[in-house]
Amino acid sequence: MTQVKDNTQVREMVRQIFTEYLVQKKCRKTPERFAILDMIYSLDGHFDIESLYTLMEETANFRVSRATLYNTLILLLDARLVVKHSFGNSSQYEKCYNQETHLHMICTQCGKVLELHDEKLQDDINGAKLKRFHQSHYSLYIYGVCDKCYRANKRKLINQKYKKKK
Amino acid sequence: MTQVKDNTQVREMVRQIFTEYLVQKKCRKTPERFAILDMIYSLDGHFDIESLYTLMEETANFRVSRATLYNTLILLLDARLVVKHSFGNSSQYEKCYNQETHLHMICTQCGKVLELHDEKLQDDINGAKLKRFHQSHYSLYIYGVCDKCYRANKRKLINQKYKKKK
């Protein structure tokens, strides 16, 4: 069982990776960039620009413009510290250092995103033979209905029948 | 080897499915809806609203508004005749009746989407044990660099070295 590292350690680690990345790309190590990275790595699941914007201001007490968020995310994506998903309307992002959660279950009714942990499946995907392609990472989205909605649907159906009988 | 059915047959089939769907949902069977369905099923890969809009006008000679395209796609998604992806900026759609191509390779450099055919991998994903979730369909996106970009990068690197030497 792979135990998740202490979060402080992970944050320290990714800060270092990002620093190296910025040096290598000859970009400046601005406080904004590190504050954003830190915020992202203190979050647990997915987030979009808008919620990151609000969180930065309210939780981290660090005001950044949306433009800077977009700019920084481009760097973080390129540095492989964040992955981007595009489920609903707005793009969703997610930290990805030391994370193996690339398997998602998405409820088509309530939009909830659940994470799936399945080592075998991960190995199967990583082991796929790709022709003329140089794999870096992947995302699997399994669509369907979550248990909660499934049960709600059942109830609804029963109620409808009941109504008709009346 | 599963041979793809004659396209005319498939188009006939999906038209029928869509008709049944519309009847069941008490929606009208407008010419626009069927023209759009037909166009989509005569296409080969992915498409976005804008290219569908142009194609409808230029190829099918059938003028529809963007609003109708969006409306119809909502129905087609619900009828399970089309799936929606969200790679780049705009949403991409794809026919999905009788198709097993839910495995995509996306080049992070040129944005090209390649389809992957791997029956074993498909079985692995379909066979995944999901807790508290009722699977309907899935999409796998493998990110990386396509052969063309890979080779272009190599060339670029060599050229840079050459320049420095000068």
Add this chain to the structure above:
DNA sequence: GTCAGTGCAAACTTTTTGCAACTAC
């Protein structure tokens, strides 16, 4: 005849861009 569906344009949302001010180096 009626009302769902359509086209159009305006509104809205998300993302990108241009530019002046700022600051990491």
Add this chain to the structure above:
DNA sequence: GTAGTTGCAAAAAGTTTGCACTGAC
């Protein structure tokens, strides 16, 4: 000091919505 970054606001791109008109039933 200077060039890369930032914030702001305007623009662009993609999608949704309101409304009058049309046509499927």
